[in-house]
Amino acid sequence: xxxxxxxxxxxxxxxxxxxxxxxxxxxxxxxxxxxxxxxxxxxxxxxxxxxxxxxxxxxxxxxxxxxxxxxxxxxxxxxxxxxxxxxxxxxxxxxxxxxxxxxxxxxxxxxxxxxxxxxxxxxxxxxxxxxxxxxxxxxxxxxxxxxxxxxxxxxxxxxxxxxxxxxxxxxxxxxxxxxxxxxxxxxxxxxxxxxxxxxxxxxxxxxxxxxxxxxxxxxxxxxxxxxxxxxxxxxxxxxxxxxxxxxxxxxxxxxxxxxxxxxxxxxxxxxxxxxxxxxxxxx
Ligand SMILES: Cc1ncc(C[n+]2csc(CCOP(=O)(O)OP(=O)(O)O)c2C)c(N)n1
Ligand code: SF4
Numbered sequence: 350x351x352x353x354x355x356x357x358x359x360x361x362x363x364x365x366x367x368x369x370x371x372x373x374x375x376x377x378x379x380x381x382x383x384x385x386x387x388x389x390x391x392x393x394x395x396x397x398x399x400x401x402x403x404x405x406x407x408x409x410x411x412x413x414x415x416x417x418x419x420x421x422x423x424x425x426x427x428x429x430x431x432x433x434x435x436x437x438x439x440x441x442x443x444x445x446x447x448x449x450x451x452x453x454x455x456x457x458x459x460x461x462x463x464x465x466x467x468x469x470x471x472x473x474x475x476x477x478x479x480x481x482x483x484x485x486x487x488x489x490x491x492x493x494x495x496x497x498x499x500x501x502x503x504x505x506x507x508x509x510x511x512x513x514x515x516x517x518x519x520x521x522x523x524x525x526x527x528x529x530x531x532x533x534x535x536x537x538x539x540x541x542x543x544x545x546x547x548x549x550x551x552x553x554x555x556x557x558x559x560x561x562x563x564x565x566x567x568x569x570x571x572x573x574x575x576x577x578x579x580x581x582x583x584x585x586x587x588x589x590x591x592x593x594x595x596x597x598x599x600x601x602x603x604x605x606x607x608x609x610x611x612x613x614x615x616x617x618x619x620x621x622x623x624x625x626x627x628x629x630x631x632x
Contacts, residue, residue: 512537
């Protein structure tokens with residue numbers, strides 16, 4: 350069985366105190382407890398501080414383009430649907446530039462687990478407001494305050510009947526680890542929006558700010574009740590619920606593709622020789 354240290358990747362370039370460290374630790378602990386070995390899963394990312402995540406985990410990885418972690422993850426699942434695929438993205442990466450991919454991954458119900466590092470800011474490009482920044486946020490490029498309303502990812506995903514919708518917090522590693530395990534064990538597209546303090550550029554949504562507001566869903570909370578889930582998903586401000594907000598058991602996309610019913614594409618006979626010759630003409 351793999352140990353925590355077996356997932357050790359390269360030395361991190363994140364700022365000391367960044368919420369990303371909590372996410373990294375919880376993820377590795379979850380892999381250990383799920384008894385997954387580094388070679389047994391793949392993680393993909395887009396661009397941003399969150400996009401560096403695959404550099405810091407020893408496993409199969411792919412660092413894609415800004416906003417494009419989900420198309421890559423979808424392709425990987427169709428090539429080998431026996432391999433768990435975890436997508437990591439920033440709030441700007443996923444809810445901004447990659448928003449359209451999110452919509453269609455939810456609609457298709459591709460069996461990918463998406464973990465969004467939601468620091469309510471563009472971290473890597475030095476603190477511009479992102480889709481989840483609160484209205485009125487003051488930044489260097491919005492000195493009079495942000496005039497757009499904030500995007501609510503968990504309400505959006507619930508409205509789209511997303512198969513698994515959860516919210517975690519980078520400041521509570523044990524709770525986040527359990528959420529990651531639940532998302533991995535769920536069959537279907539899973540979104541875990543993770544509140545992540547950015548200690549360098551986001552001086553509003555700090556560890557103290559979250560501590561005052563975050564609360565845990567009660568044990569008797571019914572995550573299958575979509576109307577109630579939507580009510581909870583809309584809560585953001587004075588109180589912020591953490592936990593599995595919504596679950597909907599729907600068939601996964603991979604289970605409905607006839608071409609991979611018998612075996613994954615990677616195990617199927619490779620292209621006929623004539624195609625190989627044609628391809629070689631291009632090199
Ligand atoms: C196509 C494209 N557009 C814009 C950029 C510039 N860019 C790089 S990272 C980034 C913002 C990342 O913010 P977010 O996704 O919130 O991640 P964080 O860095 O906060 O983790 C932007 C706009 C890019 N690299 N590629
Ligand atoms: S800029 Fe913010 S998000 Fe990026 S590493 Fe530093 S604290 Fe983390």
